[in-house]
Amino acid sequence: DIAMTQSPDSLAVSLGERATINCKSSQSVLYSSNNKNCLAWYQQKPGQPPKLLIFWASTRESGVPDRFSGSGSGTDFTLTISSLQAEDVALYYCQQYYNTPYTFGQGTKLEIK
Amino acid sequence: EVQLLDSGGGLVQPGGSLRLSCAASGFTFNSYAMNWVRQAPGKGLEWVSGITSSGGATSYADSVKGRFTISRDNSKNTLYLQMNSLRAEDTAVYYCAKGDSESYLYSLFDIWGQGTMVTVSS
Numbered sequence: 001d002i003a004m005t006q007s008p009d010s011l012a013v014s015l016g017e018r019a020t021i022n023c024k025s026s027q028s029v030l031y032s033s034n035n036k037n038c039l040a041w042y043q044q045k046p047g048q049p050p051k052l053l054i055f056w057a058s059t060r061e062s063g064v065p066d067r068f069s070g071s072g073s074g075t076d077f078t079l080t081i082s083s084l085q086a087e088d089v090a091l092y093y094c095q096q097y098y099n100t101p102y103t104f105g106q107g108t109k110l111e112i113k
Numbered sequence: 114e115v116q117l118l119d120s121g122g123g124l125v126q127p128g129g130s131l132r133l134s135c136a137a138s139g140f141t142f143n144s145y146a147m148n149w150v151r152q153a154p155g156k157g158l159e160w161v162s163g164i165t166s167s168g169g170a171t172s173y174a175d176s177v178k179g180r181f182t183i184s185r186d187n188s189k190n191t192l193y194l195q196m197n198s199l200r201a202e203d204t205a206v207y208y209c210a211k212g213d214s215e216s217y218l219y220s221l222f223d224i225w226g227q228g229t230m231v232t233v234s235s
Contacts, residue, residue, distance in 0.1 A: 100172045105157075
C-alpha cells in the first residue's frame, strides 16, 4: 500500500496570511499515460463530507477559489492557501489515486491564529 | 444538481449484516465508477471499495475483503454496499463517492454523499 504522510498535523495561521500543508507519498504516484500525478486534496468541515479541491496535484476543481493551489511531483506535494479566510478553517486531506487501495493522509487541522 | 444520498446505516450487533444504499441524481449514473469511503469517529478517511460504471469490476480494501460486497443497479441509479460479519472496527460514517471516469482506476472522488453512520456494538 502507498502510505501518505501529511505535515504538520495542525496549523494556525492569521487571517490573510499564507497556509502551507505538505504531503509525502511512500512511492511515486506519477501516471505515465498522461505524465500527471495521481494526487488530490480535499477539504472537510465539521459534520460535512469531504470536498474535492485539487486533483492531478495542481488542477483546481471548478468553483474552488483561486487562493487554493497545489504543487509538487513524484512523492512530495503541497497545498497552499495564499490568503487565509475564516471559511477555510477545516481539516485537509491528501489522497493518492494511483494504486488501490487508495490511501489518504492523516489530515491537517487548519485554524485561525 | 448533482447529488448522492446515502442511507441504510444504523446500529447492528457484531457478526450482523447491513446494506447501505446511495441514490444518485443529476448526472448520468451509468457512465461513472463509484466508491465507498468510511471515516471512523474522530479519525481519517479510509477507502473501502470501488466499482466500474458497468459493475463489471470491483476492488476492495483488505480490511473488508470477503465480508463486504459492492454492487450497483444502473436502472435505479443506485449504489449498494452489503456488509456482512460486521466488527466493532467497522463503526464509521460511510460515504459514497463518485469517480470521474468509467473505471475506478486512476479515478478521483469528485462528488460525495452526506454519509450514513454504521455502529457495530452489542
